[in-house]
Amino acid sequence: MLDVAALGEILIDFTPAGRSAAGQRLLEENPGGAPANVLAALAKLGKRTAFLGMAGRDQFGTYLREVLRRQGIDVTGFKLTGAAHTTLAFVHLNESGDRQFSFYRDPGADLMFSEGDIEYDLIRAADVFHFGSISMTGEPARGATLAAVKFAKAQGKLISYDPNYRPLLWPDPAQAQATMRLGLEYADLVKVSESELELLTGTADLELGSAALMEYGVRLAFVTLGPQGCFYRAPFGTGRLPTYAVPVVDTTGAGDAFLGAILYHLSGRNAADLEQLDRGELERMIDFANAAGALTTTQKGAIPALPGLEQVQRCLAQLSKLPAG
Ligand code: ATP
Numbered sequence: 001m002l003d004v005a006a007l008g009e010i011l012i013d014f015t016p017a018g019r020s021a022a023g024q025r026l027l028e029e030n031p032g033g034a035p036a037n038v039l040a041a042l043a044k045l046g047k048r049t050a051f052l053g054m055a056g057r058d059q060f061g062t063y064l065r066e067v068l069r070r071q072g073i074d075v076t077g078f079k080l081t082g083a084a085h086t087t088l089a090f091v092h093l094n095e096s097g098d099r100q101f102s103f104y105r106d107p108g109a110d111l112m113f114s115e116g117d118i119e120y121d122l123i124r125a126a127d128v129f130h131f132g133s134i135s136m137t138g139e140p141a142r143g144a145t146l147a148a149v150k151f152a153k154a155q156g157k158l159i160s161y162d163p164n165y166r167p168l169l170w171p172d173p174a175q176a177q178a179t180m181r182l183g184l185e186y187a188d189l190v191k192v193s194e195s196e197l198e199l200l201t202g203t204a205d206l207e208l209g210s211a212a213l214m215e216y217g218v219r220l221a222f223v224t225l226g227p228q229g230c231f232y233r234a235p236f237g238t239g240r241l242p243t244y245a246v247p248v249v250d251t252t253g254a255g256d257a258f259l260g261a262i263l264y265h266l267s268g269r270n271a272a273d274l275e276q277l278d279r280g281e282l283e284r285m286i287d288f289a290n291a292a293g294a295l296t297t298t299q300k301g302a303i304p305a306l307p308g309l310e311q312v313q314r315c316l317a318q319l320s321k322l323p324a325g
Helices: 034-044 059-070 120-125 141-154 173-184 194-201 206-214 254-266 271-276 279-296 309-318
Strands: 002-007 011-019 025-032 049-056 074-081 088-093 099-104 126-132 158-162 189-192 220-224 230-234 237-241
Touching: 002 034, 002 074, 002 120, 002 141, 011 059, 025 059, 034 049, 034 059, 034 126, 034 158, 034 254, 049 059, 049 120, 059 074, 074 120, 120 126, 120 141, 126 141, 126 254, 141 158, 141 173, 158 254, 158 271, 173 194, 189 194, 189 254, 194 206, 206 220, 206 230, 206 237, 220 254, 220 279, 230 279, 237 279, 254 279, 279 309
Parallel strands: 002 049, 002 126, 011 088, 049 074, 126 158, 158 189, 189 220
Antiparallel strands: 011 025, 088 099, 220 230, 230 237
């Protein structure tokens, strides 16, 4: 049995790492890809997970598979192809510290994952199926993602969706919007940023935008707000929770840690169970997820920074909260 199976992109993020003695910019090789980060967050908390996706049969792909294996993630659904190189992303930090990306993905191996590559037994064995939108930016991965999510839905799995928006990976915003909305039709729960909420619903207003998400059949919507915590909408209504005050080093992966921590609490339940959640129970989960997200910002990189259960519990017991936005 598995708790969560996830399908999606996997790549290498090259992130700035200072300068050499000669003054040249240094880059650090980091595993990247939101669905795999969500699984790593769950594995760190003790859950059984499996990844479905593709990298190149090159040193990067072999490295990525080894990283996931070391996290305890089942990699039998992680394929390596000789037909394309592992996708690479170079992360640039602008003067205000915001991340900008350039992608080497033309095509990238992650997009070559096709319907025939899906290990359906892994989806069948899991309580939750999780996917994102980066694997829907092109074929054959888009068809594979939709085939997998339809299969998971037909099997009665809880469906979790993280519609990430990276403008450079789409031909134009209209196609991004249409395809990212398609994912909403299958999702029981979604996690978005404010800008993704606006792209998906046409409004950045948290109340109106989250209500629009529910019209697709979504039962739980989380809008993560960085240091301002999280806004949520559930069948019983909406709410907002502050997050924890931590010394922030690098926010990469905070959203994935947040979502992994939510799924930590929801695996073992089905879509109908989400209708029964009460405010107290949901807010305890979100508090836990805010702590996991906050802790992930205290170290460089995504996977190395993900907290274990004891670390989250210590944070809940000891750290003070930031003012809610
Ligand atoms: P990413 O896509 O980079 O993984 P995201 O935009 O999906 O991130 P964020 O809103 O940045 O997600 O972060 C998720 C959660 O992590 C927040 O809801 C919050 O609880 C915590 N968090 C993020 N940034 C900070 C911060 N600067 N200080 C404290 N907590 C933070």
